[in-house]
Amino acid sequence: MKRSLSITASLVGAASLILLAGCTTDPSVENSAEEAPAETSESTDSTEWFDQELFDKQDEERGVTPEGPEDEPYLQMINAEMKDTSDFASDGAKKVCFANASISNPWRQTGWITMNEQLKVLQESGAISEMETRDAKDSDDTQIADIDYFIAEGNCDGFIISPNSTAAMTPAVERACETGKPVVVFDRGVETDCAVTFIHPIGGFAWGIDTAEFLIDNLEEGDKVIALRILPGVDVLEQRWAGAEKLFEEAGIEAVDYFSGGDPAEIKKIISDELAKGDVQGVWMDAGDGAVAAIEAFEDAGKEYPVMTGEDELSFLRKWKDTGLTALAPVYSNFQWRTPLLALEKIFDGEEVPAEWVLPQSPITDADLDEFLELNEGMPDGHYAKFGGENLPGYPKVWQDRQIP
Incomplete structure (x- = not known):
């Protein structure tokens, strides 16, 4: 019998468009988001992607101390x-x-x-x-x-x-x-x-749990969260949202999600439209380099910064540090x-x-933000803080120069 390594894979046909399992849509790079127009309407129900067994497995794994060399996380x-x-x-x-x-x-x-x-x-x-x-x-x-x-x-x-x-x-x-x-x-x-x-x-459910728990801990029941999603139909991304949505509902957080295609202009439009309706206390993202655009939308509207989750992409980490946000950087x-x-x-x-x-x-928290910014000083904004290549021969120059083989 075959063992599925990815839940609900029959629904992943849309993934052929996708540029990530991981995680980004930096506008400075040509990417496949341009092949499919961004959907900016509110998304449909995502309960079909929720799998309690996998949710529980990944929740448990978040607390497991990994085996292997302490300074070599890739092993x-x-x-x-x-x-x-x-x-x-x-x-x-x-x-x-x-x-x-x-x-x-x-x-x-x-x-x-x-x-x-x-x-x-x-x-x-x-x-x-x-x-x-x-x-x-x-x-x-x-x-x-x-x-x-x-x-x-x-x-x-x-x-x-x-x-x-x-x-x-x-x-x-x-x-x-x-x-x-x-x-x-x-x-x-x-x-x-x-x-x-x-x-x-x-996995995706671990991301969803990490991020939703952080927002819930820093918000009040009834607060509103805007969830910014990249594209539908990719298991890892859908599981991120399915896990987070479950926890938001249980905590009484009003969470409304949109597909942005990762386009900074669309992200700003979504946030601006929601701010025009009333206060927004939180922002949740299933991929993080569009996070700077979301933050800028609050600045443009003259609103207080939200509690926010992004990713370990350096543009977000640097904006987080500059603004003093209450934030978390989940990691794939x-x-x-x-x-x-x-x-x-x-x-x-x-x-x-x-x-x-x-x-x-493991996410990057406020407690270790400065450490990862210092470790990645001189790296470009599109670099990922937990890249794990510090002991390789080309460090740091090939990453600083963005030498794509």
Whole structure:
């Protein structure tokens, strides 16, 4: 029986448009949000995305102390069930083939830079000879063709796949597994457990719980929250909102959600329209780099700043610091881009790896805001604070220069 690695995947067809599982729509970069006009109307009910079992699992995982090196979060794991990989053990440097959904936004670009710096380390150690990469540019059809190209080429010792969407990519992932070579899936899931390991942070419900609890703790019953969402139909994003919405309802918080497409102009319009109706005490976001536009809408209207959740993208962190907001930066751990290559290194050595490699996902709070701003001083606004590449050879210059391989 197949084990679904992503809940409600049959509804994820819209994800072929998406630039993230992670997380951003920085207007300074060309991205696929331009391919689909932003919806700015109030959204429909999201209860179809709520899964109590997964909600409870991720809620519990938030409190688990990860196993692994304290200073290497990309090697940590939560509640791991280990898988034997001895059948894949062999000597010599290996060629890796990477089918990537895209590098069309700053979250993915930050991870892509980090991944390539990790690759250099593994090439120098003799674990990996090269990584051939094909970029699907946010297209299901292109990524399916990319995976089939790698299979037909027949020169891959192992596969890494960051799926563009869940259901559409499942058959192609299964075909890669049928080659007998190890397959590592990360970031977004698919509807098969044929991969040796599936790598991801805790998940969307954990994000929703972290953010909703923060807002509830800092607001009063009856207060109004505007929820700004990117696009519908992506499991991780839908679960973020489904989890938060449940908690808002239970706490008596009035929460109204809109799809913005991540467009700063649309975000400002949504906030301005709501402020014209009355006071807004909170802002919730399922991705954070549009957060600065939301803050600016309050400034433009001459209103008090809201209690707010954004993300660990530096433009938000810097605006948070400058304004003195009551805020939280949830995280969809960008350092996960290192883990697939390190997992393949272990697999090629015949070492055990988790069947589902759950990485830590800890928000940035007011208590550690200054620490992360200092750690990332000199980085561009589109950089992600918890990128986890400080011990890689190109640090900090390649991230500062935004050298996209």
